[in-house]
Amino acid sequence: MGHREDLLDGAMRCLLEKGFARTTARDIVKESGTNLASIGYHYGSKDALLAQAYVALVERLGDDFEAEGGEFDGAPGSLERFGEVWTNIIGTMRAPGSVWRLSMEILTMGDRMPEVRDHLARAQREAARGLIAMLMGGREEDIPDDELATLGKFYTTLMTGLIAQWTFDPKTAPTAEELTEGLRRVLAGAGGAGIRTPRPPVTPA
Structure with missing residues (x-):
């Protein structure tokens, strides 16, 4: 591997051990076996490197x-699919040392790490495409902007809330079954409408 890959791997290990705020550039250099100049050359700054390292961990x-x-x-688009997807996502939150705790650090200290916050905000918008495709079907690249601004924000808000609850108090955090039942009751109260009619498949031109 070159210095760029070494730095990214080293930054990921530092994040898992120390988090964003406690990781220094020298920590990353020591962990990766590189040098300080390499951080600026390949990533621009330590914070930009840490942001990319977090995205890589989530990926x-x-x-x-x-x-x-x-x-x-x-x-x-079905309740069954909703439950399946969130069961898998919550499974990653149950794991010891879950990387999702790093998201909470950004929420509470984002003003002290604006470059990390801004980079991750952009990454979150793209991650919403993946959630929509998983839950509603279709290809990420075919998701229109209005769905990204509505369904995408709905799902990322749900994800952020789950991360917060599983980080703060795992014993009382919601399960996928509870979320699915809650959504079923909301839909029943709204007249029993489905989550959404799945989009028809797009035929490539």
Whole structure:
């Protein structure tokens, strides 16, 4: 590996051990076996490197969000699919030393790390596409802006709330079954409408 990859791996290890605020540039250099100049050359700043390291850690969890065997049992847009996806996501929050605790650090200290906060805010918007595709079906690249601004924000708000509750008090944090039942009751109160009619498949031009 080159210095760029070494720095990223070293920064990931530092984040898991120390978090954002306590990780210094010298910590990353020591962990990665590189030098201080490499951080600026490859990433621009320590905070930009830490932000990319966090995104890389979360991306490693992506496979855990997917259905075992590649296919969910529930139809796109159904309550069953909703429950399946959130069961997988919450499973990553149950794991000891979950990386999601780092999200809470950003929420509470974001004003002290604006470069990290801004980078992760952009990454969150893109991650919303993945959530929509998983829950509603279709391809990420076909998701229109209005869905990103509505469904995407709904799902990322749910995700942020879950991360907060699982970080603060895992014993009382909601399960996927409770979330699904809560959504079912909301829909029943709204007249029993479905979550959304799945989009028809897009035929490539």
